Amino acid sequence: MFESAEIGHSIDKDSYEAAVSELRQALLDAQFELKQQARFPLLILINGIEGAGKGETVKLLNEWMDPRLIQVESFVMPTDEELARPAQWRFWRRLPPKGRTGIFFGNWYSQMLHARVDGDIKDARLDQAIDFAERLERMLCDEGALIFKFWFHLSKKQLRQRLKALEKDPQRSWQISSLDWKQSKVYDKYVRYGERVLRRTSHDYAPWYVIEGADPHYRSLSVGRIILEGLQAALKQKDAPRRTPHAAPLVASLDNRALLDSLDLGQRLEKDDYHRQIAQEQARLAQLMRDKRFRRHAVMAVFEGNDAAGKGGAIRRVTAALDPRQYHVVPIAAPTEEERAQPYLWRFWRHVPARRMLTIFDRSWYGRVLVERVEGFCSQADWLRAYSEINEFEEQLADHGIVLVKFWLSIDKQTQMQRFQEREQVAFKRYKITDEDWRNRDKWDQYVDAVGDMVDRTSTEIAPWTLVEANDKRFARVKVLRTLNDALARALDRD
Amino acid sequence: MFESAEIGHSIDKDSYEAAVSELRQALLDAQFELKQQARFPLLILINGIEGAGKGETVKLLNEWMDPRLIQVESFVMPTDEELARPAQWRFWRRLPPKGRTGIFFGNWYSQMLHARVDGDIKDARLDQAIDFAERLERMLCDEGALIFKFWFHLSKKQLRQRLKALEKDPQRSWQISSLDWKQSKVYDKYVRYGERVLRRTSHDYAPWYVIEGADPHYRSLSVGRIILEGLQAALKQKDAPRRTPHAAPLVASLDNRALLDSLDLGQRLEKDDYHRQIAQEQARLAQLMRDKRFRRHAVMAVFEGNDAAGKGGAIRRVTAALDPRQYHVVPIAAPTEEERAQPYLWRFWRHVPARRMLTIFDRSWYGRVLVERVEGFCSQADWLRAYSEINEFEEQLADHGIVLVKFWLSIDKQTQMQRFQEREQVAFKRYKITDEDWRNRDKWDQYVDAVGDMVDRTSTEIAPWTLVEANDKRFARVKVLRTLNDALARALDRD
Numbered sequence: 001m002f003e004s005a006e007i008g009h010s011i012d013k014d015s016y017e018a019a020v021s022e023l024r025q026a027l028l029d030a031q032f033e034l035k036q037q038a039r040f041p042l043l044i045l046i047n048g049i050e051g052a053g054k055g056e057t058v059k060l061l062n063e064w065m066d067p068r069l070i071q072v073e074s075f076v077m078p079t080d081e082e083l084a085r086p087a088q089w090r091f092w093r094r095l096p097p098k099g100r101t102g103i104f105f106g107n108w109y110s111q112m113l114h115a116r117v118d119g120d121i122k123d124a125r126l127d128q129a130i131d132f133a134e135r136l137e138r139m140l141c142d143e144g145a146l147i148f149k150f151w152f153h154l155s156k157k158q159l160r161q162r163l164k165a166l167e168k169d170p171q172r173s174w175q176i177s178s179l180d181w182k183q184s185k186v187y188d189k190y191v192r193y194g195e196r197v198l199r200r201t202s203h204d205y206a207p208w209y210v211i212e213g214a215d216p217h218y219r220s221l222s223v224g225r226i227i228l229e230g231l232q233a234a235l236k237q238k239d240a241p242r243r244t245p246h247a248a249p250l251v252a253s254l255d256n257r258a259l260l261d262s263l264d265l266g267q268r269l270e271k272d273d274y275h276r277q278i279a280q281e282q283a284r285l286a287q288l289m290r291d292k293r294f295r296r297h298a299v300m301a302v303f304e305g306n307d308a309a310g311k312g313g314a315i316r317r318v319t320a321a322l323d324p325r326q327y328h329v330v331p332i333a334a335p336t337e338e339e340r341a342q343p344y345l346w347r348f349w350r351h352v353p354a355r356r357m358l359t360i361f362d363r364s365w366y367g368r369v370l371v372e373r374v375e376g377f378c379s380q381a382d383w384l385r386a387y388s389e390i391n392e393f394e395e396q397l398a399d400h401g402i403v404l405v406k407f408w409l410s411i412d413k414q415t416q417m418q419r420f421q422e423r424e425q426v427a428f429k430r431y432k433i434t435d436e437d438w439r440n441r442d443k444w445d446q447y448v449d450a451v452g453d454m455v456d457r458t459s460t461e462i463a464p465w466t467l468v469e470a471n472d473k474r475f476a477r478v479k480v481l482r483t484l485n486d487a488l489a490r491a492l493d494r495d
Numbered sequence: 496m497f498e499s500a501e502i503g504h505s506i507d508k509d510s511y512e513a514a515v516s517e518l519r520q521a522l523l524d525a526q527f528e529l530k531q532q533a534r535f536p537l538l539i540l541i542n543g544i545e546g547a548g549k550g551e552t553v554k555l556l557n558e559w560m561d562p563r564l565i566q567v568e569s570f571v572m573p574t575d576e577e578l579a580r581p582a583q584w585r586f587w588r589r590l591p592p593k594g595r596t597g598i599f600f601g602n603w604y605s606q607m608l609h610a611r612v613d614g615d616i617k618d619a620r621l622d623q624a625i626d627f628a629e630r631l632e633r634m635l636c637d638e639g640a641l642i643f644k645f646w647f648h649l650s651k652k653q654l655r656q657r658l659k660a661l662e663k664d665p666q667r668s669w670q671i672s673s674l675d676w677k678q679s680k681v682y683d684k685y686v687r688y689g690e691r692v693l694r695r696t697s698h699d700y701a702p703w704y705v706i707e708g709a710d711p712h713y714r715s716l717s718v719g720r721i722i723l724e725g726l727q728a729a730l731k732q733k734d735a736p737r738r739t740p741h742a743a744p745l746v747a748s749l750d751n752r753a754l755l756d757s758l759d760l761g762q763r764l765e766k767d768d769y770h771r772q773i774a775q776e777q778a779r780l781a782q783l784m785r786d787k788r789f790r791r792h793a794v795m796a797v798f799e800g801n802d803a804a805g806k807g808g809a810i811r812r813v814t815a816a817l818d819p820r821q822y823h824v825v826p827i828a829a830p831t832e833e834e835r836a837q838p839y840l841w842r843f844w845r846h847v848p849a850r851r852m853l854t855i856f857d858r859s860w861y862g863r864v865l866v867e868r869v870e871g872f873c874s875q876a877d878w879l880r881a882y883s884e885i886n887e888f889e890e891q892l893a894d895h896g897i898v899l900v901k902f903w904l905s906i907d908k909q910t911q912m913q914r915f916q917e918r919e920q921v922a923f924k925r926y927k928i929t930d931e932d933w934r935n936r937d938k939w940d941q942y943v944d945a946v947g948d949m950v951d952r953t954s955t956e957i958a959p960w961t962l963v964e965a966n967d968k969r970f971a972r973v974k975v976l977r978t979l980n981d982a983l984a985r986a987l988d989r990d
Contacts, residue, residue, distance in 0.1 A: 084849035086895035092844040097836035124619035143838040341592035343638040349587040354579035400581035
């Protein structure tokens, strides 16, 4: 869920300053238009990792915009008056009215996360708090509110550096909260529960925006731009934005660095190493699937990737290890008539494996947020809601003990060209290349955005994405098998 | 929540037969149109009290409609295949395709209720199951499904009669499920948890319909009509009904007997009795509010009712008992400018009392589903979603220990006329009567519907409605005070 926010986004000073002056003016304009129309309030929720620039960003927003139209609220210790009333009262009394902006620090999300990390509440209570937040936001949006939820993120390493810097600065050391962030397990828990919260409460009408917080230029500009674009879109609507989906793309990377760019596609494996390692991993897979403990489990392996990235070959290396009675390969093409008559996920539910089985999906339910999104085969509202539907689907699978592994096989544009040409020249490979492949290639950049959003929104602790560097087929195949085996071994060990 | 389904609805044989032949033809037509369009599936969930006619009604629907286009699914014991997969798999595999109808017995609701009543799960797990059901139905409706949820109801007395009848009939005694319905506490629990489930899962796009099950004619005709009207409306839409709110009124009473008709408005209190009793109850209220245990509580008392039903007089009899520092009376008229700039419930949240206080609302948040509904001051979608928003609001209050009492003061049309005329004749009462009162009177029947829906959808264990027979002011005042005192005493005793 936080993958794209750990790749070291940054923006240099000159580009930043050039962009800011324009952004400020546009934000001010939008803010006054909001006041003039007075049709809906703007609510901004600030959450995330300690030291990731939450306070600084809000300070900056206040500088950029007219602070008289912004109320910054932080919900730290409740007052006597607040303690004498239901817990939600303090949020209600400080809601921004139509035409104005409220920035909520220490909101309902901070409170539930803090309590869960501290161990004051367990998962069931966390779920109830999540449920409360969902109902509240749904109601606010039904009433017209425009909501932005920001999660300021740092990788563990970035956090460590940041804490060191803060310690040395006596003026800022107060920023460290009561949670002891120096403890590595506080970070781990915060991220784990944070992921659960984000997964469940990200809706098309009030999505989470995850912002990498390490570089001040990058994070400030990102937040400013997201607010500006969303606000401008809402101001243009005739009616108040009653649960209107936010505009896509959801993660517009300002420095043009996408998650996929962070891969080192140069990784290779020599022939000898490959043969040794692949045989080893295949034997390990066969072993794991014969393990007694596997009786309580099943595996679903999802293969997505660029055209010609080598999905088929990788799948064959997995199945080569197995008894044909133990696995199914489900190739996903256009839905059948029967499938079109059912809800989108139906055609994947029907292939959910029974215990002890492994099912491989050659393309999958992610088609909705990849090809269907890029090609416009479904509406934006449809693919936007698909992220949460998919997360819920996978949660149900994981709850049942199904081990989920999801691979994106990634190659660069040049490698794809070589493979396309090769396919056209070799007789028995010619069936593999179609006009559609060439058309998809034209939409390369749109796919890069779609993959970034997909990984950010659906890579979860229970069902993480593995990005596979696939310029070298040997490297890719071994990585696939090893990842699969590791996931399976972890699941069996957890029992 | 089940008030309107315990008043003895019935339809005589002749009216029934006349209505049925027309209904059957219309249902068949709609069913074929559904098949022709093949744009969305129809899903009917069947739940409720044992012996309330669930099976009989479904049998009848199959007779009335073309059974080849209906699949009746009952989820009793899972098969081996189902047990080997996530619990939800069995529902997915039996979803009706577009153009067809699925009737689900023993669905997710039956399972969670059964488990909760049996004590297999606790409230937190029940809430998780509710959450699952909400997400599933939201997804299905987003995908276009048209969902009807029926709760077949019987009062405790009706159930007892029904069980006796079933016992004598060897052919039907198998219908009694594994829950021992002969135990009075099984009924109580089923109704209590059922209410929690209905309250949380009733959405405008997939509302619950509560059907009184005692009279076969009434229940069959009601279910048939509701399905027919909803289906016809959906077939007329251009697109599939993607979370389209169901049509109002929600509870169209076929025998023209509304909940309010079941009141005995002839109840009176003689002057002497009144003075004795009112003094007694006033003293009791003062006592209760001085009770130490009241420190953990507060009271919110809501007064709604017909114009000239005597709300003001009743309120004064309550406050007469109290120290002015202990209570507030909040008269609700048109919202102020500040209030109009906030979500609907904001102007009530601001008056939520602190602990130890009593706040009386002279009219209330129920305005949305009464005057705003009837006068068209808000859209249908707005007042339809208000029921769940109000229930959630009141749940938060109750969770905090606030005692909620809600009164509907009911008078008949003739009594209202007498009081209007009296007000016009008595100088110091003249300010009390306006043209608006006369206009409201013209909409008497619409208010009867609105009050019925309101009580059915918002009278809950944690915040029940009390219908007050108010033709006789003395009777009404004593009933109000006594109800308030009883509720308060119960809350203190629970601590």
